[in-house]
Each structure stands twice: as structure tokens, then as C-alpha cells.
Amino acid sequence: xxxxxxxxxxxxxxxxxxxxxxxxxQNDINTARALHIGCAxxxxxxxxxxxxxxxxxxxxxxxxxxxxxxxxxxxxxxxYEKSNSKKIQREASxxxxxxxxxxxxxxxxxxxxxxxxxxxxxxxxxxxVMVPQxxxxxxxxxxxxxxxxxxxxxxxxxxxxxxxxxxxxVGQMTLSYDGMDKPADVTIWAxxxxxx
Numbered sequence: 001x002x003x004x005x006x007x008x009x010x011x012x013x014x015x016x017x018x019x020x021x022x023x024x025x026q027n028d029i030n031t032a033r034a035l036h037i038g039c040a041x042x043x044x045x046x047x048x049x050x051x052x053x054x055x056x057x058x059x060x061x062x063x064x065x066x067x068x069x070x071x072x073x074x075x076x077x078x079x080y081e082k083s084n085s086k087k088i089q090r091e092a093s094x095x096x097x098x099x100x101x102x103x104x105x106x107x108x109x110x111x112x113x114x115x116x117x118x119x120x121x122x123x124x125x126x127x128x129v130m131v132p133q134x135x136x137x138x139x140x141x142x143x144x145x146x147x148x149x150x151x152x153x154x155x156x157x158x159x160x161x162x163x164x165x166x167x168x169x170v171g172q173m174t175l176s177y178d179g180m181d182k183p184a185d186v187t188i189w190a191x192x193x194x195x196x
Contacts, residue, residue, distance in 0.1 A: 001064055003079050005043035006092035012154075012177040012184065013040070017047035019175060020122055020150055023188060024051065029148060030119040035111075037135075038125025041077075041092065042068030042105065048122070049099035056115060058108045060128060065105045067092070072100045111138055119147045127155040133163070140166030140191055149189040158185040168192045 005013045039045045039057035048055045076091035159172045171188035
């Protein structure tokens, strides 16, 4: 996962976060709080923290979160890349980011009421949860007025397969990125009562 997130500036998390920030700016989203579900080792969450005052970064995997919190403490985590049948050691770290402290990492398998409300939710782990529809039913309860939900999937979860409760589709696209054969499906949703 470290290689997937930290090997270059063209990785999926970097491109997805740039898309997320562009969508938030285009829709004049409040930048108080963001929720990043499926944050893995944190690269995307650190990028979101450049825009949002607070980012709650959630993942199911404790090892991913351990790596993210080590990186957050301005330490690096080694990983290996294969290049021309040689193993090359590299390091994952956050460079030039004064916003690391805006990110709170949590290991959660569900979103309790105590997480509060958010201006932007990025659901990046629909491919990794056991009951995706249960998660999709929860988002409308967590949104501030005017907020958006962005769902990204590399495994066929496009707008035809998603039916988030209380939300309406406001945008869809595919995102191609280095290292993957198939593009990711990205959908953007808003509360039904806030669509004009």
C-alpha cells in the first residue's frame, strides 16, 4: 500500500484528492470538516488537510493506520519497489506539509453518531467493506447543508450500482491513473433536499 500511495505524484490517491479538491472548489464547499473513509496509509488525507480545517481519516486496517500515524509524526516508513528485477528501498513521508496535525486517524468498522457532521465525505473503500449498502444508507445523516459525498471505486461501483439513501447524483466521471489497467469510477452525490 505504501508503494501504491507514495511512489510518485501521479498515484491514484494524489490524482483522486486533486479531483476532490477541484470539485469542492467548483461547488463552493465549506472547508471546515472532511471525512475520508478508506484512508489507507494516509497520503490522500494529508492532501485533503491542505484544504480542510479538520480531516477525520478512517480505515478498517490497523497496520495502514499505524503507518499513516508514523508518517504524520514527520517520520518516514520504508517500502520496497521492484525495478528491473531489483528491489529498491524507498521511504514514504509527507514533504512540506504543515497541515498534518489537522488529520485524525481512526480505526472504525462503522460510523457512530459521535463522528459528527461533514462538509465533504470521500468514500474510497466501498470495494473493501462487507455490506456497502449499509454504509451508503448512513451518509445523508452525516452531511452538513450544501455538503457533497464522493464515492470512488475501481471495482465496478458506478452510478448504476449505487443507491445512497437520501442522496442524488450530481456528477460522475472516470479517473485513469498510473499503475492500474482499469480506471476508477467516481460519483458525486448531494442531499436530495439541497439540489437546485
